[in-house]
Amino acid sequence: MDVRPVDPLAQPDLVLEALCAVDTTTGQEAALLPVLRPLLEALGARVDVAPFAPGRCNVLATWGEPRILFSTHLDTVPPFIPPRREAGALHGRGACDAKGQIVAQLLAAARLRDRGVAWLGVAGEETDSVGAQQALRDWQDRFPSCRAVINGEPTELQVAAGQRGVRNLRLGCRGRAAHGGSPERGHSAVLDLVDWIGGIRALAPGRHPDLGPEVWNLGVIRGGEAVNIVPDRAEALLNIRTVPGSAFAEAVAALGPAGSEVEVQVDEAPCLFPALPGFPMAPVPFGSDAPVLRALAPTGAVALAGPGSITVAHTADEHLTFTDLGAGADLNLRLALHFLQEHP
Structure with missing residues (x-):
């Protein structure tokens, strides 16, 4: 009788479908x-599982003494969208x-199990990188021989030249409530905010030669209690993708009306990554855990790359073709061999 071990990754499309069938919206x-x-x-x-809050954990898998650390995140943005197959993609x-x-x-x-490798899955990348910070506290000493961290994000199979920073601001305005029929007796916080x-x-946002333009998004705006009450408070949440030398947040604060407030909720610096000969590189329009997790490698070497496109991530049309999935595996292998100074 020919008994062979079953390869759990023999059908990677089924593995991906099984992972996507589980709702792991940030926090669970x-x-x-x-x-x-x-x-x-x-x-x-x-396998080491490190819980750090109810329903939340990081996961570390190691094969021998790791010389390469792969990492990506476990959480997704809301809402949960169940997986479906369509035209060669999930x-x-x-x-x-x-x-x-x-x-x-x-x-x-x-493919690298006999050479020493690890894989790290972290929580909270989509919000505040809390999982990456926790991983540093828990496992900083686990990778004395690690030559590089390879962090996975949808970069269209290119290696990221760098990433813009992230600064999330809460803008707050306060007014004076009054009856909607006598608005002159009050002061509208909503109008101040508008x-x-x-x-x-x-x-005018800044621009960087390697990272491109600085951009911002007004993600949330809210205020008021009822249509017939002059609103006495209002707030907005801004997401700014910063470049080195940015003064955009300071300019935002300077424009605030009397009595306004600015709270910095997330502040992650922009980061440039080292060039890797033989790999196409391009800036990416998003943030990642790479600047934090690179500290797990004593060398600080990092690569940010992966299959798929950020243009469909966070949308109702998020998908990954099975062809790109295979190409992403090949890219990850070639990156690992590069840092190991071996050739595929």
């Missing part, structure tokens, strides 16, 4: 463990951001 990353842990154990990994939340990265990285890691945002729209 541990829901992926019943699918992820058996997969890692079937690949022969030592559609659904997390297909490329970032459960497709998990599969592409594990396909490469499986004027403030109008001024922000006229600002």
Whole structure:
């Protein structure tokens, strides 16, 4: 009788579908463990799970003494969209951001098991990188021989030349409530906020030769209690993708009306990554955990790359083609061999 070990990644499309069938919206990353842990154990990994809050955890899989660390995130943005197959691709939340990265990285890691490799899945990348920060606290000393961190995000199979920073601001205005029939007796916080945002729209964002233009997004605006009450408070949430030397947030604050306030909720610096000969490189329009996680490698070497496109991530049309999934596995393998100074 010919008994051969079953390859748990023999059908990577099915693995991706199984991962995407689990809702891991930020805050409930541990829901992926019943699918992820058996997969890692079937690949022969030592698996460490580090819970840090109810429903939340990081996952580390190691094969020997790691010389390469693959990493990506377990969480997805809302809303959950169940997976479906269509025209050679898997559609659904997390297909490329970032459960497709998990599969592409594990396909490469499986090829490197006898050379020393690790894979790290972290929580909270889509919000505040809390999982990446926790991973530094828990596992900083686990990778003395690690030559590089390869962080997975949908970069269209190019290596990121760098990433813009992230600065999230909460803008707050206070007014004076009054009856809607006598608005002159009050002061509208909403109108102050609208004027403030109008001024922000006229600002000239910065630009960097490698990272491109600075951009911002008004993600949330809210205020008031009822249609017939002059609103006494209003707030807006801004997401700014910054470049080195940015003064955009300071310019925003300077435009605020009397009594306004600016709270910095997230502040991550922009980061430039080293050039890698032989790999096409391009700037990416998003942030990632790469600047934090690179500290796990004593050398600080990092590469940010993966299959899929950020243009469909966070949308109802998020998807990853199975062709790109295979190409992503190949890219991850070639990057690992580059840092190991070997050739495929």
